[in-house]
Amino acid sequence: MKKDPFWVVAPLNRELTLKLASELELPPLLIHILLTRGLNDPHEIYRHLNPKLSDFPDPFLLEDMEIAVKRLIKAIQTRENIAIYGDYDVDGTTGAAIVYLFLKELGLEPQVIFPHRERDGYGLHPHLVASLKEKGITLLISVDCGISAYEACQVAREKGLDVIITDHHEVPEKLPEALAVINPKRRENRYPFKELAGVGVAFALLRALRQRLYEEGFFSKSPPKLKSYLDLVALGTVADIVPLFGENRLIAWFGLEELKQSKRPGIKALKKLTGLENGRLDTNSIMFRLAPRINAAGRLKEAMLAFKLFITEDEEEAQNIAEELHQLNTKRQQIEDRILKEALSQIEKNLGFDRLSYVLASEDWPPGVIGIVASRLQETFYRPVILLSLKDGLARGSGRSIPEINLYQCLADCCQHLKAFGGHPAAAGLKILEKDIEAFAKEFEEIVKARLDGKIPKPRLQLDAWVRVKHILDPCFLENFMKLEPFGPGYPEPLFGLRNFQVRNISLVKEKHLKFFIWQEGVGLEAVAFRFGNSIPETIKALAGNLEITSFQGRNYLQLRIKDLKN
Incomplete structure (x- = not known):
């Protein structure tokens, strides 16, 4: 029951955009992207695009x-x-x-x-x-x-x-x-x-x-x-x-x-194991390839294993540790899938889909994995989610939240039910006695409801701008676009909206990914939409996507990675 996002386009400050573009000799579209991320001073923009260790x-x-x-x-x-x-x-x-x-x-x-x-x-x-x-x-x-x-x-x-x-x-x-x-x-x-x-x-x-x-x-x-x-x-x-x-x-x-x-044997071994030894390495490489394997040590075994990977000078030891982390991560994924199914079953059978928050508990959920599952549930339902691992009358929990709800503050507001808690607005951990879970869940729901002030939260897809294909393929824009990286939380990848284009050579890859060309005003751009179903849509009237440079067989090429489609 994944929530469909509604699109919001960042407002354009045309006067300031053109002024800074002229002063810094940069494309207006690039300046607009930086303005939407809070950079509006020419010196600040220059330092942002040209960072120094000093x-x-x-x-x-x-x-x-x-x-x-x-x-x-x-x-x-x-x-x-x-x-x-x-x-x-x-x-x-x-x-x-x-x-x-x-x-x-x-x-x-x-x-x-x-x-x-x-x-x-x-x-x-x-x-x-x-x-x-x-x-x-x-x-x-x-x-x-x-x-x-x-x-x-x-x-x-x-x-x-x-x-x-x-x-x-x-x-x-x-x-x-x-x-x-x-x-x-x-x-x-x-x-x-x-x-x-x-x-x-x-x-x-x-x-x-x-x-x-x-x-x-x-x-x-x-x-x-x-x-x-x-x-x-x-x-x-x-x-x-x-x-x-x-x-x-x-x-x-x-x-x-x-x-x-990096010359660290452990880093080299892990990069090789994850296919990053010669390819493009960016923040996504860390978040989705390296970090899950490193985290698997503390989740399913001992954190010391990850620490040894970083400090070892022995290549054979590094290779052995990297392979063990890879195996632990595979095991973690299997456990995670099981917990997700059980959590969804709890929601469907016991709580329903009309709540503004979810607090779920089980004796069969290892505490090292529940945070990941809480994150997946939060993305699915766009609600704050807390999962609790029960043992001997005590529960250890991990929560994930949405931008509208400060999870740390919500826990502080109902801390009388908790033995301990800590974390951030978006993620937190807690300890609670099993007998107090029901009362905590009830109060937590009321606090979330009050903070939302009667509004039903719905995910937003924040577009930087509606663009033409020729704008993002402009050589001057592409040259400077590379300087915007690295992207991540608080500084997201630019998300572009496109419309009034032709779709050519559309195909279904592995029965779940779409691949096609966007053709507009005589120029084309390859696009890929991962996990967008098992059928080809009859029409695509608009799309939102991130421009990325991908590597394949030693070559770099441009493509648009689709985030959402409008039929």
């Missing part, structure tokens, strides 16, 4: 950064035993890897810990922190977690451990009592960018540490090149689905280049 903000503008760096320098000078505690997803494992590799370059041998998704769940856990003192640890660095770790920080203090928290999740009113809490969302920050992923915050810590060590004459030779870490930083940033503008764009821009030429 554009990264001063990391010391982050609150507590000076404290963290001073403590780390002391630990480096006295060769203390340091532990790195990362989350079990791509963001957390890449973040832990860059901190580990950097400290190793400085001559240390940090220990690395990840919670187990099923045994421990998300977060910085007191029992794992308590065990560190016995291992001689005196300093703990969290990556992609810890912003609500009150009890764990208290345990660390009692054990004589200093804690540096690096996190990017929503900041609670009260901070944990750690030595330093580095989070760009803290209100006290003067840092210009708030939307870093966890690995991005960890990278800011490394930038600050390297800068201070350089100023103090620590390096007898050349200091470590942080640019070489950007392959992992980009991997974690894109996988965590944070907005790809501002600093995240810099990370993705330079990181994708590093990822393409």
Whole structure:
């Protein structure tokens, strides 16, 4: 019962578009695309299209950064035993890897810990922190977690451990009592960018540490090149689905280049396994090929497996880990399909299709996979969805939401039913007692209903403009169009609408994909519509699609990837 989107076309500011196009000597259509994404200053547009490494903000503008760096320098000078505690997803494992590799370059041998998704769940856990003192640890660095770790920080203090928290999740009113809490969302920050992923915050810590060590004459030779870490930083940033503008764009821009030429055996093995060793590598490659396999480690086994993939220098070990991740991902897909069928059955039999939210639970759903299924259900029904995995009277859950509903705030509004929760407006995790689920689901539905103010949410397809084929095939436009990449959340691919064209050579590929040529005013463009049914439509009056450059057998060519059709 997938919701059909309605099309909305971005308004055109003709006067400003033509003014900037003339000033910057760029095609008006390109300027219009940038304006719709909030870029309206000529200097800002130039920097956006021509990014430099020097554009990264001063990391010391982050609150507590000076404290963290001073403590780390002391630990480096006295060769203390340091532990790195990362989350079990791509963001957390890449973040832990860059901190580990950097400290190793400085001559240390940090220990690395990840919670187990099923045994421990998300977060910085007191029992794992308590065990560190016995291992001689005196300093703990969290990556992609810890912003609500009150009890764990208290345990660390009692054990004589200093804690540096690096996190990017929503900041609670009260901070944990750690030595330093580095989070760009803290209100006290003067840092210009708030939307870093966890690995991005960890990278800011490394930038600050390297800068201070350089100023103090620590390096007898050349200091470590942080640019070489950007392959992992980009991997974690894109996988965590944070907005790809501002600093995240810099990370993705330079990181994708590093990822393409990465010499890390693990990255090379995974690229080869997924067919990306010689082909085009972009944000979609990360989100749909690399990230699912890396995430499979924490979902179905141990996050340490992914971490080892990033740090190993042994090609045989890298190949073995990559193959194991691939097998785990195949298993994950099978489990995911089963859970999806069971969740749809629950909706059909017990809840119906007229609700504004869905809270579903089962003892047979592994907690490591339910987030993906929640996302698929959210896309299908265009409603906030929370799936819960039950065990021994306790449920661990994962939720996904729509743009109209801030999931984190909704959970905060009914937190009296919850044992714990955290996350973002679009995605969150929670813990709840099984006996409280029914009351929570009822209140959650009422909160969503109130926030929608009686309106039924319906997905929108935001078109940048109605265009002619000749406009998007213009050589000047295509040359500059390439500079718009990389695309991602918060900075979407341009979506063009076309009408008044001829359809030629239409065919059905593998009984579910459409392939045809759009012909208009003497020029043509190949188009492909994936998963658009098992029949050829009699007419196509309008279409919405993304212009993409695809690779096949070593050659690049243009095509329009169709998002929606109007018959």
